[in-house]
Amino acid sequence: MLAKKVEADKMAEEAKQKMEEAKAAAEETKRFQNEANKTASEAQKLQAGNQTLQESAKTSFIQRARSTRRLSKQPMNDDDGDEDEHGHMEANARN
DSSP: OHHHHHHHHHHHHHHHHHHHHHHHHHHHHHHHHHHHHHHHHHHHHHHHHHHHHHHHHHHHHHHHHHHHHHHHTSOOOOSSSSSOHHHHHHHTOOO
């Protein structure tokens, strides 16, 4: 009878440990799930931000191209008044 009591106590202790392990595993699973949800949410925010940046980059590229064209159409400055600026550029070119 005493042996059965000791065996029953031992089995109860093992069951108690297994329950604690199961609770710890469940808590860890919840924590990982929360982290996964948080990561997914942050990924969605980043994707939305990337779309916004891509759309703004398209429009800013067009704006840059327009401003570049304007700069290229401006006349050269004639700093010495002899209207031969192209010749000065060739003469002062560094090879």
